[in-house]
Amino acid sequence: MPDDRSPYSADGSGGFDSGVPTAARVYDVMLDGKDNYEADRQVAHASLEVMPELKQIALYNREMLHRVVRHLAAEEGSATRSAAAEGDGRRGVDQFLDLGSGLPTARNTHEVAKEANPGAKVVYVDIDPLVSAHGEAILGGDPDTAVVTGDVREPAEILAHPGVRALIDFDRPVCVMLCGILHHLLDEEDPKGIVTALADAVAPGSYFFITNFTRLGDAPESAELERVLLSQLGTGRVRTSAELEEFFEGLDLLPPGLVPLPLWRPEGVVRDSTSVAARFMTGGVARKP
Numbered sequence: 001m002p003d004d005r006s007p008y009s010a011d012g013s014g015g016f017d018s019g020v021p022t023a024a025r026v027y028d029v030m031l032d033g034k035d036n037y038e039a040d041r042q043v044a045h046a047s048l049e050v051m052p053e054l055k056q057i058a059l060y061n062r063e064m065l066h067r068v069v070r071h072l073a074a075e076e077g078s079a080t081r082s083a084a085a086e087g088d089g090r091r092g093v094d095q096f097l098d099l100g101s102g103l104p105t106a107r108n109t110h111e112v113a114k115e116a117n118p119g120a121k122v123v124y125v126d127i128d129p130l131v132s133a134h135g136e137a138i139l140g141g142d143p144d145t146a147v148v149t150g151d152v153r154e155p156a157e158i159l160a161h162p163g164v165r166a167l168i169d170f171d172r173p174v175c176v177m178l179c180g181i182l183h184h185l186l187d188e189e190d191p192k193g194i195v196t197a198l199a200d201a202v203a204p205g206s207y208f209f210i211t212n213f214t215r216l217g218d219a220p221e222s223a224e225l226e227r228v229l230l231s232q233l234g235t236g237r238v239r240t241s242a243e244l245e246e247f248f249e250g251l252d253l254l255p256p257g258l259v260p261l262p263l264w265r266p267e268g269v270v271r272d273s274t275s276v277a278a279r280f281m282t283g284g285v286a287r288k289p
């Protein structure tokens, strides 16, 4: 089991070890991306053997991300927009801090946010330096978007990072995105404490968007997948709904609450809400009062 989340930092040399799987690259396999190595594919294949629905689940996760970003950028935040934003006619949330953003893929946060709110600023943060290497290439010097290498287990460092501060004004509402990342934090790393530290630091009217693996009482493979991921990747906690609800404590969950991904404000007919694929991840959006 790898003893560090970053493939670069084990010996401090900055060397890259493609033989150590990472969450970003395993997820890239699930999304049929090309930025992965044999070690990542082995973990992905072992996971797919346990839960063949994982590729569909990754797509449901991306689809919810798109709906949430579009929704917040266009509408929900209009109730909390700043005087500055009012003045120039913008509406909706115009700052997104995408923590554990993953490797660039089809339709990234900044593309979706800017379609709904052209002035939106987006900072991507990920522990895997491959994310910033690839991210900077696709951003092509976009002044409203940045990619930062950082560890969400050190929230104070992320909040103080010059690359984050350059674009995000924490005196105004921001959407903090924790999409598919908290299950990569072990219990002893205190994911709830990390959410609380972030919530304490952001302005009232900010939003938290969380999706997470969810333990299913009627699907023993949800526990089996946790065993595979913890042993082969070192992370991958599959939490109960009650544990996930705790992440939102002190925040106001927006309707429809913490739900299977396809059920969060669907934009068309929901074709699947009862399968393991639909239910293995749940997600919600909450507002800091």
Ligand code: SAM
Binding pocket: 005, 022, 023, 024, 025, 027, 061, 062, 065, 099, 100, 101, 102, 103, 125, 126, 127, 128, 150, 151, 152, 153, 178, 179, 180, 181, 184, 185
């Ligand atoms: N947020 C994207 C999404 O939902 O489509 C990507 C999710 S991917 C499953 C999880 C990401 O979290 C990976 O890119 C991984 O590198 C990142 N990650 C894991 N632990 C992290 C940490 N401690 N700090 C920052 N990023 C982390």
